[in-house]
Amino acid sequence: xxxxxxxxxxxxxxxxxxxxxxxxxxxxKKLPQYNFLxxxxxxxxxxxxxxxxxxxxxxxxxxxxxxxxxxxxxxxxCNTASAKALRNIQQNDLPNIDPTKRVLGVIRPTVEKIGxxxxxxxxxxxxxxxTIQSKSYDIEIExxxxxxxxxxQSCPLWVPLVENQEANGEGADFFVQKYINQLLxxxxxxxxxxxxxxxxxxxxxxxxxxxxxxxxxxxxxxxIADSLADxxxxxxxxxxxxxxxxxxxxxxTEDEDKFNSLASIFLNEKIDxxxxxx
Ligand code: DGL
Numbered sequence: 553x554x555x556x557x558x559x560x561x562x563x564x565x566x567x568x569x570x571x572x573x574x575x576x577x578x579x580x581k582k583l584p585q586y587n588f589l590x591x592x593x594x595x596x597x598x599x600x601x602x603x604x605x606x607x608x609x610x611x612x613x614x615x616x617x618x619x620x621x622x623x624x625x626x627x628x629x630c631n632t633a634s635a636k637a638l639r640n641i642q643q644n645d646l647p648n649i650d651p652t653k654r655v656l657g658v659i660r661p662t663v664e665k666i667g668x669x670x671x672x673x674x675x676x677x678x679x680x681x682x683t684i685q686s687k688s689y690d691i692e693i694e695x696x697x698x699x700x701x702x703x704x705q706s707c708p709l710w711v712p713l714v715e716n717q718e719a720n721g722e723g724a725d726f727f728v729q730k731y732i733n734q735l736l737x738x739x740x741x742x743x744x745x746x747x748x749x750x751x752x753x754x755x756x757x758x759x760x761x762x763x764x765x766x767x768x769x770x771x772x773x774x775x776i777a778d779s780l781a782d783x784x785x786x787x788x789x790x791x792x793x794x795x796x797x798x799x800x801x802x803x804x805t806e807d808e809d810k811f812n813s814l815a816s817i818f819l820n821e822k823i824d825x826x827x828x829x830x
Contacts, residue, residue: 561622571751572629578773600680
């Protein structure tokens with residue numbers, strides 16, 4: 553066995569808060585044998601309205617922390633971090649930190665998949681202010697599906713609703729309907745809406761309620777899980793560096809009990825997280 557094969561660790565999954573749990577859940581269903589280490593920077597969420605430099609700095613801190621815990625591969629299960637930090641980390645930081653480690657995002661795999669889902673090529677994107685302003689979806693869609701039309705709407709109050717445990721409250725209805733109407737008012741031809749923020753599936757029931765039934769609502773969980781499985785198949789040198797005992801651990805920068813109670817509801821199992829400071 554070569555030296556690198558001994559250097560194994562969990563796959564890191566990072567989000568600003570609870571949203572990445574929607575990705576983790578799908579990944580674990582697809583790849584149950586792998587070990588995962590989830591990190592939610594709940595104390596500093598939401599990231600969505602923060603500047604480019606702050607999102608980059610916070611994301612880099614989280615990635616470095618996950619590396620220090622033995623992760624060789626980290627998934628940014630956060631569109632805002634994927635939009636604002638991924639490229640910098642891949643191109644400028646990884647070569648200095650450890651060129652054998654990898655960080656992957658969620659935007660590119662989602663854009664690759666949308667070609668199979670949309671019939672008309674008229675795509676709606678819902679995301680945080682940061683993701684929408686970065687135009688990351690527009691840029692990626694233009695590269696892969698140049699004939700598609702993209703309509704975008706930021707939803708600045710959706711992440712705070714989730715992080716503050718109001719996703720199922722009556723107040724959420726108003727803001728869910730508001731942003732969906734603002735998106736659909738841009739075009740009557742949208743046939744698919746990408747939930748371009750990993751928190752949004754937590755609002756799915758309400759999103760469905762206010763979206764006409766002929767429109768596809770595209771969640772990222774299964775897409776990212778398929779894409780990760782494909783990546784590990786294509787990269788055996790990384791696959792052998794991922795530990796496989798079916799164990800999943802959780803870190804949060806907020807209060808452990810607070811994280812445990814909400815994460816347990818989302819994942820439908822008992823969660824025992826550990827507090828860390830970044
Ligand atoms: N889950 C993050 C995303 O996918 C939410 C960002 C935030 O914290 O505002 O964009």
